[in-house]
Amino acid sequence: MSSTHSITASSPGAAFSREICFTHMDLQPLNILKADVWGEHVLKFIDFEYAGYNPRALDVANTWCEHCEMTDMKPDYDAQYPSPDQQRFFVKCYLSNLDPAGCEANKYDDAFVADFIRDVDRHSLMSHYAWLLWSVKQAVEADIEWDYYRYIGIRAKGYFWMKGKLGEAS
Template structure:
């Protein structure tokens, strides 16, 4: 491990440190990073906190007590994220860094401090991660709707129309699952309770055909807005989003539908917590009001506009189940994190098939 320094050139200009952080013994690597990022910190004073909510990467917070104000002072925390095993197969790390820089420039994301061989360091967002109860409170979920509208209003970096990443990603996951099965085939095929790859591929094609005629704007999306990725600052009365690992340009209705799916939770999924129609319509009204204002339009929202978006969100939410179910199959193969990924995959696929006919039958207004 060498603590060399390299500044990346071009549009993705940022500090890159030639450091590796070992997942099983991170201290040495973390110290090498902080020697460059916070040289005023004394190693003996540095505190390391492990965050356990994530199921993709290893995340640590580094801080010290006392010291001067500002960066490196009291309350300053540097987040160190060590990429999960084999996640480079389905996460474009260059694009992730570019997106983080764009988000920070528009006040929607944390500052990227540096990248290193197997991860990144970035700013800690103050506040508390939401819980299931707060997520359902009108004053809170309207803040979330407003913040998502702000994110969705960020223009493309190069000024040209962006392309949605959805189907490219789903196709990539299908290919990776097929490749993984070929590397270590199991005699019984798909794990018990998990649909076979042929059936999943057919479902993806069916969804593509069903959603093709439905117009949904392509916007900059979070694409992974689960409860723990929303930070509530009670003192400021604000919410901020974190963990933009999967952020990219995508369908507006997908990002919202994916967020509604996350009401069910991750560790112990419970789809009785899926938001009811009344909550969804109120959420969508707040979202549309903010989104229209940010487009320079009048904020008035009609019932017809809310209904149209509601139907689109329901339909696009189906893709979220297939995508994250496939993701979980990959994680089950490669991840070293202690989480029952196969159970998670079964839950996502089961709810997809439960809601498919109902959502396919929904009609948009003429």
Template sequence: MVRQAEQARREEKRREHNNGEGLHEQRGRNLCKDLFLKWSSLDESCFTVETVSGGITNLLLKVSIRENSGNMDYVTVRLYGPNTDLVIDRKRELQALPHLSAAGFGAKLLGIFGNGMVQSFLDARTLSPTDMSIPEIASEIARQLHRFHMVAVPGSTEPQLWNDLLKFLDKAAALKFEDSGKQARYESISFPEIRDEIDKLKDLTTLLNSPVVFAHNDLLSGNLMLNDKEGRLYFIDFEYGSYSYRGYDIANHFNEYAGFDCDYSLYPQKETQYHFFRNYLEPQKPHEVPDDDLEALFVETNTFRLASHIYWALWAIVQAQVSSIDFDYLSYFFLRYNEYKKQRETCISVAREYLSRSAGS
């Protein structure tokens, strides 16, 4: 069984650590001393640096600082992985961060440097995939996502999903692998077929009029943190954030119910989705959501479910060429694209039937 992409993406932060752990610790200390005047004169012994979990395509370091007063302070240093600019728009991410932080999302941005940033440390645990389906947690995720989608980020509000998909497609279609086995598997992929699938899916989803919002686009369990004592849920890591479609963001989250083993039979059933939709659409009065609104969001979400599979399938092909971690990204492409083809007929039929009924009413 191919490990789920969440696990692979989280291994990015560990890929070079075995041989360079001391170097990263030294860098974490130096960055804190260089960026923050109040810590610049502290002895190196006042800094403790450790690798923490929860990163996607980065190395995350927790830095503990013992100040002269004896008080302890904590920050997170995030170092971008090599070649991540090929799959992540850092300019877009940095533009959005201050506005998301001001709205109370994620860790507070404290400083930016050449290939990373320093943020406040969140005292919370990373959720597991099974946590997301717990009704109380699902309700809170839905309520927070409703609020997240209300944040206005300056700049163009044009949805970026299809642009990003085609950029991935163009990059993926122009690769060449030195390994003959990988090259043979790569050559079995029909990129014209994928482009045709994207075009047809775009045409169909356009008819659903999904609201355009600033979306997280990567709301997997590892990007959700919970302080159990305070009952506070955090969204973190907005690297893939952009203006996109409401239904896509929710569908991408539902796809992540599959967990580390990519068991897509765990995709939430209709009533579980409705529970989420009620809390998303009306956080203060979820039981008052009209049935028509629930059905509309159900159709919208489960059509964009297909776009999520294509997105991460193409992402995987690019990663197969540029990533240095030991992961079979090409197999992950086939896993996601095959799941797309498995779900395509049902999802598209539901959408067309809904559109037909709506046109006739």
């Protein structure tokens, strides 16, 4: 990999992205509700069935993968995966919410954000693979009528799409 795209676990952005924290792991549109609480618009997360302790990059990666019309099983990864500008905006909002007082804002410079984003993209491979394996298990065991086999193909396509994207960066 070229030095402009290399990342090490010791880089601050990557080390931060790999920290284990409580994650939702299924932030897709059906699990995010808009609500009015005392006249203020807020977002509420529901369905914590897959929540647990994971690298924070895996949760963000899963959210970005879900951004690709997974709910309707019509992903267009090229058009729907968050663009670099959308990724930077998301990460900066994410970081500002971790430190709402802005006390540590200087530690999140452009290099930190870039390392975090590259690591999230790598973790998207794990997101696709995990949901692919989940679908295989569900296809055999689930009592719910849903096209798990189609979802296996969609997640496999997403995995190889991201693998190709990451290969372009090397």
